[in-house]
Structure formats: structure tokens, C-alpha cells
Amino acid sequence: MRIYVSVDMEGIAGVALREQLQRGQSAYEEARYLLTQEVNAVVDALASFGVKDIVVKDAHGGGYNFIADSLHPAAVYVMGSTPLDKRFPGLERGFDGAFLMGYHAMASTFGAVRDHTMSSAQYRGVKLNGQPIGEIGLDSLLFGLNGVPVIMVSGDDKACQEAEELLPGVTIYATKTGLSRHAALMKAPQRVRSELRGAVQKALARVGQAAPFCITSPYEVVIQFNSSDWADARSYDGVDSERLDAVTARYRSDDLVKVLTRAI
Ligand SMILES: [Zn+2]
Missing domain, CATH: 3.40.50.10780 (Dipeptide transport protein)
Incomplete structure (x- = not known):
């Protein structure tokens, strides 16, 4: 095992x-x-x-x-x-x-x-497909x-x-x-x-019974920053990455690792 x-x-x-x-x-x-x-x-x-x-x-x-x-x-x-x-x-x-x-x-x-x-x-918080x-x-x-x-x-x-x-x-x-x-x-x-x-x-004892944790694509990650400094420090392409307000940004991709790498 x-x-x-x-x-x-x-x-x-x-x-x-x-x-x-x-x-x-x-x-x-x-x-x-x-x-x-x-x-x-x-x-x-x-x-x-x-x-x-x-x-x-x-x-x-x-x-x-x-x-x-x-x-x-x-x-x-x-x-x-x-x-x-x-x-x-x-x-x-x-x-x-x-x-x-x-x-x-x-x-x-x-x-x-x-x-x-x-x-x-x-x-302050991260959401994936709407869920914290x-x-x-x-x-x-x-x-x-x-x-x-x-x-x-x-x-x-x-x-x-x-x-x-x-x-x-x-x-x-x-x-x-x-x-x-x-x-x-x-x-x-x-x-x-x-x-x-x-x-x-x-x-x-649950080996063989437990299921892997999966969320299906497409993926949307919304980041809430602690301050606008952190949000200002990033650049956004307006498509796959967008600034929503002073302290919030949104990232999208069909690839989970790609979206997480960009967002976090
Ligand atoms: Zn730690």
C-alpha cells in the first residue's frame, strides 16, 4: 500500500x-x-x-x-x-x-x-466556483x-x-x-x-472505498485581498483575469492547476 x-x-x-x-x-x-x-x-x-x-x-x-x-x-x-x-x-x-x-x-x-x-x-478569502x-x-x-x-x-x-x-x-x-x-x-x-x-x-480501513475529491471544469477562482495594495500589484488581461473591485479579482480557466497558479 x-x-x-x-x-x-x-x-x-x-x-x-x-x-x-x-x-x-x-x-x-x-x-x-x-x-x-x-x-x-x-x-x-x-x-x-x-x-x-x-x-x-x-x-x-x-x-x-x-x-x-x-x-x-x-x-x-x-x-x-x-x-x-x-x-x-x-x-x-x-x-x-x-x-x-x-x-x-x-x-x-x-x-x-x-x-x-x-x-x-x-x-481574506478564496472561492472556487462560488464556494469558499x-x-x-x-x-x-x-x-x-x-x-x-x-x-x-x-x-x-x-x-x-x-x-x-x-x-x-x-x-x-x-x-x-x-x-x-x-x-x-x-x-x-x-x-x-x-x-x-x-x-x-x-x-x-477506507482505502479502496474513498473517492478522490474533484470539481469539474470550467474553473473560476475569486480572490478577496486583505487590501487594495495586493490587488493593485497584479496585472489583468480582462478575460482570464479581471479586477472586480478594489480588493477582489477573478480568474478563469478550464485547467485547475493553471487557474490556481495564476490566482494564488
Ligand atoms: Zn503552514
């Missing part, structure tokens, strides 16, 4: 502060330790349930957050930044399912830890383009709720309850690492 794991940092147990989320900040080293330990718990569970081929992508920031020398030897790891059209390198060789670990809710979600969509600074969408949805679509269903999502309770609404039957695991953008009611990381084992087992 082959499983692809994409890992973000905001939804990892023990992580809630902005000082934890960026290299060079005061609490970053602690956060990457917590991240690496939680990844290892999932890889260990996957290996113990017989998954022989495990790829783990570091999907936070520049993609270089794991403590390399502490990583579980049963997986291989994608580290460093990759462009959106190659966001999950190696995916094309075929996988039975994908996990989104440590994810966060979409921009403008109330009471969610570090809610954002791709960039906290730039975007965040990174859980966007990454599920990218996996879906390759025929791979997302079968497990972990993160705060708001991220889990978003995943359940989008991906019926997905296994969710809440590492914490969001209280505000930078506060949460936390489960102890050690408890999370042991409880994740049961979630992994439950998720793997």
Missing part, C-alpha cells in the same frame, strides 16, 4: 503562537520538534499497519521544518519548496490515499488557530487530479469540521480546540501521538 502524507505546522499539537511558526522566531525550534515527533507517530503507525511505501511532504512555509536527523526511517521525505504544479512530487506514480496532517482552517474562519489560505498577509475554499480543499483537489483520495485530516477542531464538510467519510483527528487565532485548548502532544495511531488505522 502507498500513502502520501502532506504536513503543515499550524495544526500540530502544542503549536498555536506566531512565534512558533517561522524559522528564526523565538519558539520555532520547539515547534519543529513537536512537528517532527507527530510526523514520526503517524509514520510509525502507517508502517506498523503494513504500509510499505510512505512519502511525507513538508508543506509549511519553505518546506524545511522537519528535524532531519530525528525522522522515522520508514518513510521518505519531500523537503524544500516546490511550485504549485509540482506541489506533491512523486504523486503521479500512484497512491492509495493521502493524509493532511497538522492542517488549519481556511481564511476568515472564526475561532480557528492561524486561519488562512496560502498567505495570511494577502488573502482553503488549503484542505485545494490540496484535496490536487490529490484528486491524480486519482488519490484524502482519507485522513488532522488539525484543530475547525480544520476537522471543514474537512468533514468537504470530504464525506474522511477520518478526522482534532489535536486541539481553537479559541482564537493564537490560542487553543490543547491536548498534550504525547496523548495526540498515541491517539493518532487509532485514527490512522480507521483511515486505512
Whole structure:
């Protein structure tokens, strides 16, 4: 069995502060330790349930957050930044399912830890074909383009709720309850690492039954920016890309990766 794991940092147990989320900040080293330990718990569970081929992508920031020398030897790891059209390198060789670990809710979600969509600074919200969408949805679509269903999502309770609404039957695991953008009611990381084992087992039981997440073309992406500065900084051709108002732009294409690359 082959499983692809994409890992973000905001939804990892023990992580809630902005000082934890960026290299060079005061609490970053602690956060990457917590991240690496939680990844290892999932890889260990996957290996113990017989998954022989495990790829783990570091999907936070520049993609270089794991403590390399502490990583579980049963997986291989994608580290460093990759462009959106190659966001999950190696995916094309075929996988039975994908996990989104440590994810966060979409921009403008109330009471969610570090809610954002791709960039906290730039975007207030992103809609795809009229529906609000965040990174859980966007990454599920990218996996879906390759025929791979997302079968497990972990993160705060708001991220889990978003995943359940989008991906019926997905296994969710809440590492914490969001209280505000930078506060949460936390489960102890050690408890999370042991409880994740049961979630992994439950998720793997749906391999072969879960359907890949797909939205059919044509695609229309509407971006709401946090300020007109961001909208001014772009150029628009008036056909495939249009400025709708001071803080809103619309992008269209029949190709999902193309429209996302241009819009986000
Ligand atoms: Zn992140």
C-alpha cells in the first residue's frame, strides 16, 4: 500500500503562537520538534499497519521544518519548496490515499488557530466556483487530479469540521480546540501521538472505498485581498483575469492547476 502524507505546522499539537511558526522566531525550534515527533507517530503507525511505501511532504512555509536527523526511517521525505504544479512530487506514480496532517482552517474562519489560505498577509478569502475554499480543499483537489483520495485530516477542531464538510467519510483527528487565532485548548502532544495511531488505522480501513475529491471544469477562482495594495500589484488581461473591485479579482480557466497558479 502507498500513502502520501502532506504536513503543515499550524495544526500540530502544542503549536498555536506566531512565534512558533517561522524559522528564526523565538519558539520555532520547539515547534519543529513537536512537528517532527507527530510526523514520526503517524509514520510509525502507517508502517506498523503494513504500509510499505510512505512519502511525507513538508508543506509549511519553505518546506524545511522537519528535524532531519530525528525522522522515522520508514518513510521518505519531500523537503524544500516546490511550485504549485509540482506541489506533491512523486504523486503521479500512484497512491492509495493521502493524509493532511497538522492542517488549519481556511481564511476568515472564526475561532480557528492561524486561519488562512496560502498567505495570511494577502488573502481574506478564496472561492472556487462560488464556494469558499482553503488549503484542505485545494490540496484535496490536487490529490484528486491524480486519482488519490484524502482519507485522513488532522488539525484543530475547525480544520476537522471543514474537512468533514468537504470530504464525506474522511477520518478526522482534532489535536486541539481553537479559541482564537493564537490560542487553543490543547491536548498534550504525547496523548495526540498515541491517539493518532487509532485514527490512522480507521483511515486505512477506507482505502479502496474513498473517492478522490474533484470539481469539474470550467474553473473560476475569486480572490478577496486583505487590501487594495495586493490587488493593485497584479496585472489583468480582462478575460482570464479581471479586477472586480478594489480588493477582489477573478480568474478563469478550464485547467485547475493553471487557474490556481495564476490566482494564488
Ligand atoms: Zn503552514
